[in-house]
Amino acid sequence: MGRDEFLAALDTNPVVGAILERAHQLEVPNWYLTAGGLFQTVWNNLAGYDPQNGIRDYDYFYFDDSDISYEAEDRIIGRAAALFADLGVDVEVRNQARVHLWYEDHFGAPLNPYRSTEDAIDHFVSTTCCFGVRSEADSSRTVYAPHGYDDLFAGVIRPNPLLPMRAVYESKAARWTSIWPELTVEPWRDYP
Numbered sequence: 001m002g003r004d005e006f007l008a009a010l011d012t013n014p015v016v017g018a019i020l021e022r023a024h025q026l027e028v029p030n031w032y033l034t035a036g037g038l039f040q041t042v043w044n045n046l047a048g049y050d051p052q053n054g055i056r057d058y059d060y061f062y063f064d065d066s067d068i069s070y071e072a073e074d075r076i077i078g079r080a081a082a083l084f085a086d087l088g089v090d091v092e093v094r095n096q097a098r099v100h101l102w103y104e105d106h107f108g109a110p111l112n113p114y115r116s117t118e119d120a121i122d123h124f125v126s127t128t129c130c131f132g133v134r135s136e137a138d139s140s141r142t143v144y145a146p147h148g149y150d151d152l153f154a155g156v157i158r159p160n161p162l163l164p165m166r167a168v169y170e171s172k173a174a175r176w177t178s179i180w181p182e183l184t185v186e187p188w189r190d191y192p
Contacts, residue, residue, distance in 0.1 A: 001153035003143055006042060010133065013041040013051035015089050019058055020135040022083055028062035028076055028095075030117045032132030032144060035059040039129055042152055043180045054179035057090040061132070063117040065097040073098060096120040109165065118144055125169045127160045128152055158186045 010016045019033050037058035044053045060080060064072070073095040080093045096114045103111040114120045121132045121144055128151045132144040151158055157176060159169050166188045173185045 002149050003145070005153065006131075006143065006145070006149055007133070007141060009042040009045040010038060012045050013037075015052060015055075015058060015087055016041055018087055019060065019084060019091060020133065020141070023060060024135065024137070025083060026060075026062075026076060026079055026093075029064050031060065031062040032117050032121065032134050033058060034061050034117075034121055034132040035124065035129055038131045038133060039152055040176075040180075043155065043176075043183070046153065046155065047180060047182060052089075054176075055089075057092045060091055060093045061096050061117045061120055062093075063096045063114070063120070068095065068098040068101065070098075107165070107168070118146070122146055123160070123163045125160055125163050125165055125172060127158045128156065130160070155180070155183045156186060157183055159188050164190075 016033065016037060019037075023031060023033065037055055040053075040055045041051055043049075044051050044055075062076070073093075076095065077093045080091055084091045096117050096119070099120065100111045100113040103109070111123075114123070117132065121130050124130050127147040130146050131152070134142050136142060150156075157173050159166075169188055173183075177183050177185060
């Protein structure tokens with residue numbers, strides 16, 4: 001199982017398809033659809049569930065360090081809300097160039113500024129979450145999968161040593177296994 005099977009599973013979710021089809025209209029740099037909307041679609045496909053089962057939101061990340069003000073990001077959030085309004089889902093838009101400005105207040109730990117959207121994806125709490133996909137002008141798709149596909153297709157949730165936040169990892173793993181009980185959770189271990 002690899003890239004082709006990953007993209008085929010994503011194609012079962014019409015929301016993913018619609019977001020990827022329209023997302024370039026926001027005209028932001030280094031964008032990806034990422035996180036739960038992707039890996040949870042795959043889990044749903046593997047389990048034979050509705051493609052949208054258990055998905056809380058769809059994360060749309062971009063990286064624009066030319067203006068990291070709240071106002072600049074909020075303009076993109078507003079445009080995205082209008083662009084995706086008919087989908088009936090929450091598309092959470094975030095400029096990854098400014099995450100470090102609010103992260104500590106929200107999660108209780110400081111964060112070094114990200115260097116790109118890929119850098120942000122690298123720092124998800126579980127390596128199984130580290131996926132991004134975008135549509136290109138020629139309708140091809142770019143996939144970012146820094147840890148590959150093995151754990152995703154095997155239903156293994158593994159902690160990410162780049163973001164050593166045990167409570168967040170265990171909370172997310174508990175939620176996911178309540179929806180997808182066939183998943184296997186690798187226990188937390190302390191990282192240097």
